[in-house]
Amino acid sequence: MFKKLGARTSEAITIFVDGQALEISPEDSVAAALLGVGTLRFHQSAKSGAPRSPHCMMGSCFECLVEIDGIPGRQACMVTVEEGMTIKLAGDTADD
Amino acid sequence: MGGGAIGAAIAYGLAKNGQSVVVLDGEDTALRAARGNAGLVWYQFKGLGFQPYADISLEATKHWPDFADELAARSGITLHYEKPGGIELCANEVELEQVSAELEQLRKQSPGGHYDSQLIDRQALQEMIPALKLGADVAGAAYSPHDGMVYAPALLRALHTVILQLGCRIFPDHKVTAIEANGQSYVVRAGDRQFAAEKVVLAAGLGLAPLGELLDTPIPVTPERGQLIVTQSLPPVIRYPSGGIRQTPAGNLLLGTSNEDAGYDETVEVSVIQNIAAKWAHTFPDLENVGIVRTWAALRPMTPDGFPVYQELENHRGIFVVTSHSGITLASLNSGLVARWIIDGSASNDLAAFSLDRFDKARGESNV
């Protein structure tokens, strides 16, 4: 969906998305990082289950909600990635 | 007067019975208890010290399934009414003792010595809520098969829909400014309209005191604030509603509550919701990381003893006052027995205990 314009200027870091390791830029928001690897389904609509992806990138639309480090419902566009971060997509905490 | 849970249910009952009804409702931002409840259809622990209330609560919950079916069929709106039974959670041993004592009292005061709620221990409780681990202090609960829950917004919407379907009218933003006797009937002025009516039902909750003033009849309804936390939508985790926690059809948990004297202030107070959050995070540690979508505060219309009022005014025959903070539970009775009482006075014995003048008597008997 989105690609980097230039080369990465800082050392890449590793985050985990649904268990899979990803190498990304350290300054990116979680949303930007996920869009950068083609993620199109951040969560699903509560009513119909339709896939939803970020809409505003600035914290107003609440469509970029993902689970980050065990905390669900976080706005991915407002959180900067960190080394070792674990992210879970596609909706709310299921059967923990 | 009043298009909330009480007014709308009564209007529906009257309209079903062929009456022509006009509902005068407040403005969008009026104090609407109908918007500020958790949708419980509840029997347990109501009427402590006042058996008639325990009785009608039981009656109401028994009539609710039929009431819900009929209303849903007529309106085409899903009410999400369920009656799995309800639990009164005891967060710790102290609460368990308290609940146990209240159960005892309720048994004693009932004619047959029977109260349909039983204590269940911690293990049995955990089996009823397998998806949420109980916190260390949770001691057990009281369970009754009579309790249930409905999605309150759907109930209100359904009632308004069928009232209109039955050819009656609802006028929002029409506060009543005058009620005048006119021979055997009344003239009611609201907004820039005027209505002639044989009977008038005052069901305006916290708007009742000013209406009482119009009639020189004190109607002592005062606000008691309750606050609630609404969580993000979760998969089904708790099937049984409880006084302080229930899961809505959309999956949100409603966590409450509080009982505050805050006047008419509907602002959410941080310290209160913090305490509510702490209580539930302690009761169900799994909820620690659950997101909060919203909190709110609403005002319960409270009579001096907290129990309902059903009274035809002595000095103004044909004018009825109906109020309680259990408009959701009593909706089944309000649209049935109560509507018929208003029409022809039947079942007035069942409602005799809920007079307004019991407060005068109580005042007369107190030393203050």
Place this chain on the structure above:
Amino acid sequence: MTETLDLAVIGSGPAGLSAAITAARLGLKVSVFDEQATPGGQVYRAIEDVTTKRPERLELLGTDYARGSGLVEAFRACDANYSPRSKVWNITADGELAIVSTETARQVRASRVLISTGAMERPMPVPGWTLAGVMTAGSAQILMKSADQVPDVPCVIAGSGPLLYLVAWQLVQAGATVAAVLDTTPRENYRKAAWHLAGALAEAGSILKGLRWIRQIKQRGVAVISGVQNLSIQGEGQVESVSWTTGKNQPQTISCELALLHQGVIPNFQMAKLAGCAQRWDSTQLCWRTESDEWGATDNPVIAIAGDCGAIGGALAAEFQGQLVTLDSAHRLGVLSLSQRDSQAVNIRRYLRRQNRLRRFVDTLYQPASWVTEPADDTIVCRCEEVSAGEIREVARLGCIGANQAKFFTRAGMGPCQGRMCGLTASAIIATTTGLSMDDVGAARVRPPLKPITLGDLANQAPDVK
């Protein structure tokens, strides 16, 4: 433990930053709270990263953006305290803030609170707008600024407003594939806007720039279509194409994988409303304006407003308003006399008064069409709860004559976004259906938390855990 301040600033965009700089200069104890990790709000988002790590992008991102660099630098250098990653989730009428920050939840009490929460893009509810791959033009700009990213799939940019051609041009310059720019500016807006001659002349520079952008993107083979109506987006789960009509012609369709929508910006007034400030409907800007005087003062002696969150005025106006609010706050706190306040404010006030008059041109030009503000029945209005325009019309006819009743009856506004994306549309639909004014219909009540917090966040601060 409660922290006490002279001035608490909510939002680190131009208004908040300049307020903090001025406050620090005057010796006030000031803290700026912002939920993001770095200062700059949205208009100057990631300005520090861009300036230090990829300064070559400044040419693409524009001089207006580059201005933020100096502002943020001055902010960093001043004595104001900066609290990033801090979510202000509640505000009381007496200036108490409840905050969750990465380390701990906090309570802050300030003699004066400046709400400078900026603007958000006007939601553009069209059929298919909830599909994955539908974003705002502003979000594409945010990705350029903060992540140095551009779309790598064909995209369509549709709407009306200051970002439409700018973002199209920026994306094209950066090598993205823009299939088409669909301009929904109603034709009559040009005629109506031309009446505001003074404003038009003042905007001459921007207008010429805009025309240059259009020319350049056309040269690159981008289809630029005006008078677009009835926009709709198609796809199975994600964007596959965009359709529209122009005049009485047959609908046209174009394939794409990303749709970027834009209808100008509107105030982010949630915080102000929660604090008890009154909003009034602005019938030109078609948004809720929070009432304040030219010093940003409201009816509440503790709460002040500056920048786009009060009324849309742009980044520069926001910067100057931030200064005005602080000068006035300093006067109220006894640090500046009235004449000192006034003499330091002379030029700013003159500039702002002039800017206000000139805004009419831009506001009139970009006023959204009614098929945007009040979409057809089967269009989703509330994205979170998937409530359609038709359902809102239905409950309005049922007697829901206000935003709160309509929310209660339909659930529109009850989802995670708490009405940010649907509130304006819902109120407009109710107003038209009932014949009431927007001020009578109102906006739904705002409740805390304003930002997502967890039960644990709240519980850990509880005063009396039994």
